Amino acid sequence: SMRYVIVHLFGGTLLLLGIAAHYVATGSLAFDAMTPLDPGAALILAAFLVNAGAPPLWAWVADAYPEANVTGTVFLSAFTTKAAVYALLRGFPGVELLIPVGLAMAAYGVVYAAREGDLRRLLAYGIVNQVGVMLVGIGIGTAMAKNGVAAQAFTHILYKALLLMAAGAVLQATGRRSLAEVGGLARSMPWTALLAVVGVLSMAAPLTLGFVSKSMIAQAAGDLHRIGLWLALAAASAGVFVAVGLRFVWFTFFGPDSGLRPADPPLHMRLAMLLLASLCVGLGVWYEPLYRLLPFPVDYAPYTGTHVVAQLQLLLGAALVFFALRRA
8 A cells, every 4th residue: 555655646746747847838738649858748748657557666556456455456457557548548649658668568567477476466467568558559659559559448447357356256265365375266166267267368369358459559550560569569468368367267277276165256246257258258249339439430350360360379379388388
């Protein structure tokens, strides 16, 4: 709590100073797109980046989110960093600085998730990764990229909330957070395990909402012929799928048996997870309602043969690497 308070007081102070400097320079408090060339806009940008968990203050996300209660963590993941993404999308679209910052966040989330043994901190590092991908899209700044960021911010709230609910159910049932202590829970918590698998697949797999949203950001990079950036986004997608998604579901529900036999959570908790899982699949199959909410007209068909095959190859290849290394 103290870490959270200190970081956000710092970010809020930067924002207040930036607004004051921007008003002195322009005489306006209108929140329009700006460039970080004047001191006021630069301070505002820095404030939003602090809230988004950008470097060098990115550690606060994994330090603060997992220490909230089960319900609090779900709400934190939905609102805190996503508010920063929304503000950056409104205020700084097309600012190239956000691309390397976002790529650094995406890499940071994967690297630290790969070595994390606490299931709630593991999911928090996944948030840093995914927000980094959104920052890359804001930095690209085209209509396709901004649509992708808006869609990904919305869909990430749904599937990350589902995963955090599943982690909360495990914590409530067992009282344990270490991946090494909760293996084999699918035997006694089959519904939680199944819904957690849906949440993991929703990160990027076809027929889920992650597939129809995140791919728009990669498509925006491809449209500009930025092949290196497209490859980096593909690596970030595969990395978080393995380091966060597969590690979470495998070591929690299907890994070495811990001997624990807790029951699935109460009905109201299962229904909440089922609602989110239904949205994750439903909006992945019938994505037109989501696309109609985006800020620009959408001229994008996610379910082309090439895209589906390429994504399946990426995810299956990543899964094969995970299981090969796991056995080793």
